[in-house]
Amino acid sequence: MKLKIFKTLWGLTSTYEQAVAETLEAEMQGIEGPAPHGSQTRTHIKQLLHDNQLEYIAEVTTAGSYVPDRHASLEEHLDSLKQKMEYSLELQPLFITCLGGCDAWPEEKSLEFFSRAMDIAESFKVTISFETHRGRSFFNPWITQRLVEQLPLIKLTCDFSHWCVVSERLIDTEIDVINAIAGNAHHIHARVGYDQGPQVPNPAAPEYQDALHAHQSWWAILWQSMMDRNYSIATMTPEFGPDGYLQEAPFTREPVADLWELNCWMANTERTHFKNFISNR
16 A cells, blocks of 8 residues: 655645645645636646646535535535535546535434435545534544444545544544544545644644654554555645644734645655554554
8 A cells, every 4th residue: 555645725825836836846646625616727727737747636615615604404515515526526536525514413414414425426426535524514523433334335534633622632532433433534634633723833843742643543543444445545635724723923923833844744754654554564
């Protein structure tokens, strides 16, 4: 099994050309992000990816952006999934990672959403993987496990940093849940969370080594499951990001770190981690 690392487009402030240049310089294999609404922009991105031999993971959010419209109906979530999926397919993604559903829904409604969303993806002949994300149906470990048990074929994009802040602890105490859903893991978002937030200020800092090592141990569980399921490729996107995730100094709002440097550090660290993981198998 090989590891492919992707650059997130979350919080992109530069051009797509610059994003591609950074991806190549960091020796990443592709980009992950939403397909833009404009058809000309999608055509441009598709050409950039082709010219630079980069791969693409599509990101889709249903009924809103990262946080859904609290009052959107199930049908509105599914309709937005279809529309954004059509945009995404123009860029020929490896798969679609979806922030779907709503944390306020009863589990029965989430179950219907995921079941129908999987059917939609099958009709489009594309793989869909659902993210464990705050504000969405998979916002905590226990609901996720219960839903996965009822949808054994569902695929997950695992971002455990969200579960840390929701649970207000490193989720080593929920290791049984991680083991239970490992067989559904399809993709990893490599951000390190901690008990009071979804993003540590800097994963290289000694005061956050416990959080880093905890996340790495969970990712290794997923990698082992992927190997057991004969995955030839494991995909991972370092996803330290903006929008309040990156801490800032009061008053000046000076960021405590450079996001691209954090994500490059995470990529390099996980390359080494993965190499050691494989060599010990």
